[in-house]
Amino acid sequence: MADARDVVLGRIRAALADRPTAAPVPRDYDTSRDVQDVVGLFAERAADYRAVVRRVRPRELAEEIDVSLRARGARRMAAPDDLPAWWRIGEVVWSLDEPGHPLSIRALDRSDGVLTGCAVAIAETGTVVLDAGEAQGRRALTLLPDYHLCVVRADQVVGTVPEALARLSPTSPLTFISGPSATSDIELDRVEGVHGPRNLEILIVN
Amino acid sequence: MGRNPVTWLGSPTFPSAARAALADTQLRGNLAHATGTIRTKRAAVVSELPDWERLRLAGEAIKDDVLANLDTHLTRLEAAVTARGGVVHWARDAAEANEIVLGLVRAAEASEVVKVKSMATAEIGLNEALAAGGVSAVETDLAELIVQLGDDRPSHILVPAIHRNRAEIRDIFRATMPGASPSLSDSPADLAEAARAHLRRKFLSAKVAISGANFAVADTGSVVVVESEGNGRMCLTLPRTLITVMGLEKVVPTWRDLEVFLQLLPRSSTAERMNPYTSVWSGVTPGDGPSEFHLVLLDNGRTATLADEVGRQALRCIRCSACLNVCPVYERTGGQAYGSVYPGPIGAILTPQLGAGTDDPSTASLLRSLPFASSLCGACYEVCPVRIDIPEVLVHLRSRSVTEKGPYTPEAVAMAAASWVMTSPSRFRLAQRLLGPLRLLARHGRVRRLPWPASLWTDSRDVPAPPKETFSAWWRRTRGPTSRASSGSRTRSRAPAPGRTAHSALWRRLRGRGTLPNDAGTAPPDTGAPLLGGAFADLVRRVRGGRRG
Numbered sequence: 001m002a003d004a005r006d007v008v009l010g011r012i013r014a015a016l017a018d019r020p021t022a023a024p025v026p027r028d029y030d031t032s033r034d035v036q037d038v039v040g041l042f043a044e045r046a047a048d049y050r051a052v053v054r055r056v057r058p059r060e061l062a063e064e065i066d067v068s069l070r071a072r073g074a075r076r077m078a079a080p081d082d083l084p085a086w087w088r089i090g091e092v093v094w095s096l097d098e099p100g101h102p103l104s105i106r107a108l109d110r111s112d113g114v115l116t117g118c119a120v121a122i123a124e125t126g127t128v129v130l131d132a133g134e135a136q137g138r139r140a141l142t143l144l145p146d147y148h149l150c151v152v153r154a155d156q157v158v159g160t161v162p163e164a165l166a167r168l169s170p171t172s173p174l175t176f177i178s179g180p181s182a183t184s185d186i187e188l189d190r191v192e193g194v195h196g197p198r199n200l201e202i203l204i205v206n
Numbered sequence: 207m208g209r210n211p212v213t214w215l216g217s218p219t220f221p222s223a224a225r226a227a228l229a230d231t232q233l234r235g236n237l238a239h240a241t242g243t244i245r246t247k248r249a250a251v252v253s254e255l256p257d258w259e260r261l262r263l264a265g266e267a268i269k270d271d272v273l274a275n276l277d278t279h280l281t282r283l284e285a286a287v288t289a290r291g292g293v294v295h296w297a298r299d300a301a302e303a304n305e306i307v308l309g310l311v312r313a314a315e316a317s318e319v320v321k322v323k324s325m326a327t328a329e330i331g332l333n334e335a336l337a338a339g340g341v342s343a344v345e346t347d348l349a350e351l352i353v354q355l356g357d358d359r360p361s362h363i364l365v366p367a368i369h370r371n372r373a374e375i376r377d378i379f380r381a382t383m384p385g386a387s388p389s390l391s392d393s394p395a396d397l398a399e400a401a402r403a404h405l406r407r408k409f410l411s412a413k414v415a416i417s418g419a420n421f422a423v424a425d426t427g428s429v430v431v432v433e434s435e436g437n438g439r440m441c442l443t444l445p446r447t448l449i450t451v452m453g454l455e456k457v458v459p460t461w462r463d464l465e466v467f468l469q470l471l472p473r474s475s476t477a478e479r480m481n482p483y484t485s486v487w488s489g490v491t492p493g494d495g496p497s498e499f500h501l502v503l504l505d506n507g508r509t510a511t512l513a514d515e516v517g518r519q520a521l522r523c524i525r526c527s528a529c530l531n532v533c534p535v536y537e538r539t540g541g542q543a544y545g546s547v548y549p550g551p552i553g554a555i556l557t558p559q560l561g562a563g564t565d566d567p568s569t570a571s572l573l574r575s576l577p578f579a580s581s582l583c584g585a586c587y588e589v590c591p592v593r594i595d596i597p598e599v600l601v602h603l604r605s606r607s608v609t610e611k612g613p614y615t616p617e618a619v620a621m622a623a624a625s626w627v628m629t630s631p632s633r634f635r636l637a638q639r640l641l642g643p644l645r646l647l648a649r650h651g652r653v654r655r656l657p658w659p660a661s662l663w664t665d666s667r668d669v670p671a672p673p674k675e676t677f678s679a680w681w682r683r684t685r686g687p688t689s690r691a692s693s694g695s696r697t698r699s700r701a702p703a704p705g706r707t708a709h710s711a712l713w714r715r716l717r718g719r720g721t722l723p724n725d726a727g728t729a730p731p732d733t734g735a736p737l738l739g740g741a742f743a744d745l746v747r748r749v750r751g752g753r754r755g
Contacts, residue, residue, distance in 0.1 A: 005296040008454070011509035012277045018515055022271035029260040029466070045479065099493050105410050105444065125472075125480035138494035139443040139485075143436065161480075162465035170426040170461040171290065173491050176468075176484035181436035184476045185349035185365050186372055186394040188240040194348065194398045195405065196436020196483060 031162040038123045039206055042157045045126030049179025050192045052201040061151070061205055065115065066090040068149055068201055074112040078103060078145055080137025087115060087135075087151070097137050108140060113147030114197075119174075121157045122164045126179065128152060128202065129164060131172040139173055148177075148197040154206030211300055211331035212507065212561045214359060216568065217545030219575035221666060224539040233540050236371045241531045247477035248528060248589070254479070255469065264466045266593040269522035272457055273512060279424040279457045280503060286427030290489025292499040299506050304335035307416065307449055310500055311341050314447045316414040320405075322431060322438045323347035324418025325363060325525050326451045326504055328547040329560070332416070343416070344408050346437035348401050355382040361541030361549060363527040364475055369540050372397065398435075405437065415441035415496070419452040420524065421467060422501070425460045427488040429501065432471060434482045442485050448496040454508045455521040467524060470591035474526035507560035516602040520555045522592040527552075529586035529596060535579055544579065545572045551586035554579045555599040558607075574610065577603035616662055638676050645671050 035041055039055075047053045056064040066089045069077065074092060081096040088094045095111060097103045108114075117135030118128045128150055130136045135151075142148050158164050168174060181196030192198065217223065227233060252258050272279055284294045297303035311319055319336065321327065321343050333343040333354075345354045352367035353360050356378040360366030367375065376392040383404050390400055417438065421430040429450060431438050442448060458464065472481045490499050512518050530536045530550030541549030546557040558573040577600045586596040611618070627633045647653050648671030656664045663669070675683075 003296075004298050004302060007298055008296050008503070008505045008509065009277050009280070011505065012280075012454075012512065015509050015513035015518075016274065016276070017513075020270075020274045020515070020518075022274040023267055025267040025271065025463075026260065026263050029257040029264055031465070049478075049482070102493070109406075109410060122480070127480045132491070132494055139439065140495075143439050143443060161469050162462075165461065165465045165468070170423060170428045170486070171488045173494050174484075174486035175439065176480065176486075178478070178480040178482050180482070181434070182482045183348045183394075183398055183435045184244075185347070185352070185367060185435075186375060186397060187236070188244045188365055188368065188476075189394065190476070190478070191394040191398050193395065194402055194435035194437070195346070195409070195440055 031160065031166075033124070033159050035123060035159045038159050039154050039157050039204060041159075042121055042123035042126060042152075043202075043204055045123060046121075046128075046179065046202055047126070049126050049182075050200075051126070051179050052199070053204065054202070055204045055206065058205050061203065062086055062089045064203055065149065065151075068203065069113070072113060072147055072149075072199070072201075074147060076111045078108055078111040078114045078141060080116060080135055080141060082137075083115060083117070083135045097141050102138070103141075105140070105144065108144035111145045113149060113199075114142055114145040115149045115151070116142055117151050117153075118156060120164045120167050121152045122161055123157055123159050125161060127164070128177050129168060130175045130177065131168055132174075133172070139175055142175065142177075143196060146197055147199040147201070149201045149203070150177075151203050151205060154204065157204075211334075212329050212548065212557055213546045213564075213569050213572055215566075217572050219572050220539075220543060220545070220579040221575060223543035223545060224535075224579070227539040227543045230540075232371075233369050234538060236369055237537055237540050239371075240365070240368050241537050244477055244531045248474065248531070251473045251477050251479055255473070261466055261470055262591055262593050265470050265524075265591055266522065268458060268463045268466060269455075269524075269592050270519075271459060272455065273518055273521055275459075276454060276457070276512065279459055280454060282424040283422055283427060283457050284503075286423075286425065287429075287489055287499075287501050288427075290427050292427065292489040292501055295500060295502045297502055297504050297506070300330035301335075303330050303451060303502055303504050303506065304332055306502055307332060307451065308336060308339040308341065310447070310449050311336065311414050312339070314414045314498070316341065316412075316447075318342050318344060318408070318412070319414045319416050320344050320346050320408055320412040320441050320445065321350075322415070322417040322433065322441045323350045323366075324416070324451060325547060326418045326453050327416060328360065330451070330504065330506060332451070344405070344412075346405050346409070346435075346441060347433075348398065348435060348437075351401055351405070352378060355379070359542050360547060362530055363525050363548065363550070363552070364530075365527075369542070409437075409440040409444055412441070412445045414447045414449065415445040416449045416451065417441055419450050419456050419501075420471065421458050421464060422452060422456055423459075423461050423464065423488075424457050428461065428486050429488065430464065431485045432468075432475075432481050433484075434476065436483055439483055439485055442487065443495045446496055447498040447500070449500045449502065451502045451504055453504050453506075455523075471524055471526055474524075474528040474589065474591040507562065510562060511556075511559040514559065517555065517559050517599050519594050520552065520559060520599060522594050523552055523556065524592060525552075526591055528589040528591065532585040532589050534581060534583060534585070539579075544576060546576075551580060551596045551600075552594070555594075555596055555603060558603055574607040577601075577607060616659055620659075620663075635678070638672075638678075642672050642674075642676075644669070645674065647671075 043053045069090045076093045078095050081098040119131035119133050120129045180192045180198050180200045181194045182190050182192045183194045184190050287294050295306045336343045345351050349365045349367040362368040372392040379386045419429050420432045472478045529552050533551050536550040544553045548556045554576045558576050561573050580600050582597045584597050627637045651671050653669040
């Protein structure tokens with residue numbers, strides 16, 4: 001029996017016997033857009049998808065994290081081990097996810113929330129993107145806890161999807177997050193809160 | 207070639223399935239509500255982007271490049287995924303893909319797998335194949351779960367349970383979901399919560415997950431899954447082994463191409479600026495996610511589709527389902543009438559192509575009926591984010607269906623006879639005189655039922671009643687050389703209005719050309735579109751009689 005790979009590739013070449021030529025891709029769509037207040041737009045769009053969004057000053061970040069955790073009533077928080085130490089504040093037990101000693105799935109599931117930074121945020125779509133880089137940790141970390149508190153620096157916010165992709169490394173594991181988990185599966189209407197974190201809170205620092 | 211499970215075994219042809227679906231008022235209510243909601247929302251988010259049409263053109267061009275150089279892109283994808291620790295498998299057809307997946311699941315010593323909603327695995331009947339091999343597959347997408355628990359069939363690409371309303375879903379959950387509270391309410395939030403509780407344990411203990419792919423980047427080996435609920439993230443990150451089954455045509459050449467599709471897809475599909483979660487991974491990342499990644503590249507009729515110069519554009523499809531939501535036929539019959547996991551306008555062109563070559567006669571007649579499941583109104587083409595000219599492919603496949611049936615079907619004979627009559631003015635005039643008395647059978651200007659063999663036509667169409675006086679008779683009486691009324695006079699000033707009215711009415715009719723079952727009520731909203739053949743009969747009527755009143 002011939003190798004499936006050879007057969008399929010052979011079929012493709014036979015199917016293209018008419019040698020169709022593809023026109024060059026027109027890239028005249030907008031890669032960026034003229035937005036007056038990118039950070040403001042991001043805040044508005046993220047909130048539109050039911051994320052809780054607060055804008056805070058850099059000096060007050062730690063306090064504001066504390067405010068969020070208190071409001072949430074969080075007692076056990078998970079975090080990546082490279083999270084800035086001064087973010088780990090408040091009367092909360094912090095569990096660090098270390099590459100050599102990852103938190104168990106059970107421990108993550110039982111934690112009240114997770115605190116991370118992000119790689120990029122997209123204003124037009126209200127999206128934060130995690131790339132497993134600094135202060136973000138592995139993907140499971142931001143998935144199992146029911147509350148995700150995410151710190152976004154103003155300089156991480158770009159206007160459009162093309163601008164965001166240009167900043168990201170395609171081979172890193174990426175997660176684009178737009179609001180809390182949701183579904184449109186019942187009567188095609190969006191309902192927040194299914195398997196992923198049901199509560200997304202974003203602190204924009206500028 | 208064996209049966210291709212892209213269709214469900216024993217499904218009736220579209221017209222008979224549609225008849226049953228149309229009688230289901232609950233179904234029609236659910237569909238009208240859901241598609242109406244999504245159409246409005248889609249229009250709003252699309253209008254936010256000033257470059258939407260340019261994005262569509264880019265999306266079309268990227269996909270055309272994918273298809274024109276498919277072999278190159280796939281071998282590059284294979285190399286990139288392999289270089290990053292993934293394993294690439296090739297499958298000629300459904301059976302081979304299922305066998306590969308079952309083998310991988312067994313090697314991982316799992317008896318249960320969690321699944322992210324995937325059209326490719328639905329197309330190949332993977333769940334059934336796994337069950338036959340002793341492995342149970344748990345669908346984790348809410349709508350797929352509703353379908354699976356209800357022992358039902360999907361009816362929409364994006365929302366397979368679109369035909370169910372909240373009360374029906376509550377009843378399914380109460381009856382079949384272990385641990386579901388008997389007092390579970392029908393609020394969508396409570397239903398989502400019930401699904402969350404039900405699946406949580408499965409996610410946390412699963413060893414193997416199976417997914418599809420929305421895109422895979424040839425350059426970098428990055429695979430993309432676009433989802434809403436987080437069930438995708440659970441499947442893609444928690445288990446040790448991840449198996450992704452992907453149609454050949456899902457490859458895109460470069461990372462940059464995603465900037466187009468990540469804008470086109472969410473807005474077209476769930477009418478969101480961005481879906482809640484998009485995951486991207488390439489190969490295996492130590493310490494983050496599965497330690498084993500398998501990518502199964504699936505042909506299953508795709509290369510045969512690629513060989514058709516008109517039909518191959520169906521392979522541009524990114525499975526957004528916008529064409530379903532705007533289709534007047536889909537909105538009334540629902541997805542199950544199409545007999546396939548790919549319903550709606552895209553299904554009407556994709557299913558017959560992917561399933562071509564079936565040796566099962568009833569499947570063959572279903573496949574032949576699908577390209578006729580459309581009014582050719584063109585709404586699907588207008589919303590398609592990759593500009594698939596669905597009406598063009600429908601007409602192309604219709605002509606193939608007609609050719610396949612041969613020249614001696616009743617329809618072909620009738621058409622040949624009509625052509626013989628209509629190519630001669632004297633035969634045409636005679637036919638007009640002979641058919642005039644049909645008027646006596648008409649009610650409200652329409653003939654609904656004729657005796658056999660004309661019943662073959664009127665079973666699914668109305669015939670406009672012949673007028674008392676045909677246009678040519680009127681012309682002869684009022685204007686013609688033998689007419690006393692107009693003798694000697696060539697002035698236009700007295701030309702009566704009916705001619706002009708008839709002309710504009712005819713024009714309106716021809717713009718709304720199409721074929722529709724009359725009882726489906728499937729006319730596009732802005733025209734009273736007659737059938738293709740009906741358009742002709744109408745033309746005859748207009749030419750003969752002008753418009754009364």
